[in-house]
Amino acid sequence: MELIGDIEETLDALSPLLHRPRLDSRSAELLQRIAEDREQLMALAASKSGNPIHPLRLVSELQKLISSDVTICSDMGSFSIYLCRYLFSFRARQFLITNGQQTLGVALPWAIAASIVRPHEKVLSISGDGGFLFSAAELETAVRLNSHLVHMIWVDGHYDMVATQERIKYGRTSAVGLGRVDYMKYAQAFGATGLQIRAADEIAPTFKKAFDTPGPVLVEVHVDYRDNAKLFEQVHELSDHSSTCSLMLAQWYQRRSDVSVLQDAGRNAGVTQGPLSFIEDEAEHEVCVFDRRASSASYPGVPPRHSDRQSSS
Numbered sequence: 001m002e003l004i005g006d007i008e009e010t011l012d013a014l015s016p017l018l019h020r021p022r023l024d025s026r027s028a029e030l031l032q033r034i035a036e037d038r039e040q041l042m043a044l045a046a047s048k049s050g051n052p053i054h055p056l057r058l059v060s061e062l063q064k065l066i067s068s069d070v071t072i073c074s075d076m077g078s079f080s081i082y083l084c085r086y087l088f089s090f091r092a093r094q095f096l097i098t099n100g101q102q103t104l105g106v107a108l109p110w111a112i113a114a115s116i117v118r119p120h121e122k123v124l125s126i127s128g129d130g131g132f133l134f135s136a137a138e139l140e141t142a143v144r145l146n147s148h149l150v151h152m153i154w155v156d157g158h159y160d161m162v163a164t165q166e167r168i169k170y171g172r173t174s175a176v177g178l179g180r181v182d183y184m185k186y187a188q189a190f191g192a193t194g195l196q197i198r199a200a201d202e203i204a205p206t207f208k209k210a211f212d213t214p215g216p217v218l219v220e221v222h223v224d225y226r227d228n229a230k231l232f233e234q235v236h237e238l239s240d241h242s243s244t245c246s247l248m249l250a251q252w253y254q255r256r257s258d259v260s261v262l263q264d265a266g267r268n269a270g271v272t273q274g275p276l277s278f279i280e281d282e283a284e285h286e287v288c289v290f291d292r293r294a295s296s297a298s299y300p301g302v303p304p305r306h307s308d309r310q311s312s313s
């Protein structure tokens with residue numbers, strides 16, 4: 001349809017005709033419960049003080065810093081379960097994660113790319129100490145390109161995701177320890193800036209300084225992983241959050257033609273709560289749901305999975 005006329009007047013005339021889809025009562029109730037969960041989480045996190053820093057505290061402090069102009073690139077590891085489950089994102093394509101392939105070492109290179117593609121945004125990449133060492137030499141690229149990015153390293157001295165799974169399956173760990181690395185000196189050696197967070201009340205000022213510093217900045221934070229066994233116990237639990245993803249995806253798809261990606265994340269399905277917020281935000285473009293149970297069979301009207309569509313076309 002062609003519209004001819006003054007742009008401002010045309011938009012003024014069209015705007016009242018737009019209706020945002022209304023949520024049905026069950027979806028609204030679930031979203032309300034999730035909002036309450038988030039409030040409880042913030043309260044619980046605030047009570048976690050001390051050094052090393054508890055991941056919940058770290059995530060809740062990060063939540064306060066994540067405005068819509070921040071792109072987050074997440075590596076894989078125990079830390080990424082905390083991010084997926086507890087760090088909420090309110091716009092599409094804000095939180096980038098290697099969820100299906102689980103590839104270690106991608107966060108820093110992705111951040112370099114994101115800083116090229118989104119030059120006016122803040123870019124924060126996050127990895128564990130193990131994942132960082134997989135591609136740490138890329139810091140040279142970041143310095144050479146003067147990439148405006150902040151890379152945060154959660155230091156626990158282990159490949160914790162593997163260690164925790166070994167403990168659950170075999171009752172002991174094997175070959176998961178990492179030697180001590182001085183990340184501050186590493187940053188300096190490459191010509192980057194290195195900052196260290198030693199206490200929870202240093203998180204916000206350190207990030208302000210990091211984002212205000214030109215060029216790549218490494219931020220080292222030592223984390224307290226004592227609760228990780230509990231974290232993994234919950235990985236396969238069914239949650240309200242995931243079922244909300246499925247339910248709402250189905251609803252939106254029935255109304256919108258631009259909902260396009262429904263991805264099965266296999267054994268990682270339990271870490272799905274984070275990307276929920278893409279939907280909560282009534283995403284304008286794609287909805288990515290990392291949910292093993294959101295299958296086309298269970299929800300009439302939901303499109304076939306992206307991979308199914310590709311293989312059938």
Ligand SMILES: Cc1ncc(C[n+]2csc(CCOP(=O)(O)OP(=O)(O)O)c2C)c(N)n1
Binds near residue numbers: 077104128131156160
């Ligand atoms: C290229 C690659 N190699 C190995 C793995 C298996 N793996 C998944 S998580 C992980 C440990 C990650 O450790 P770290 O980055 O320190 O994060 P943490 O779990 O300690 O938070 C490993 C080795 C992988 N996902 N990708």
Ligand SMILES: [Mg+2]
Binds near residue numbers: 077129156158160
């Ligand atoms: Mg680690």
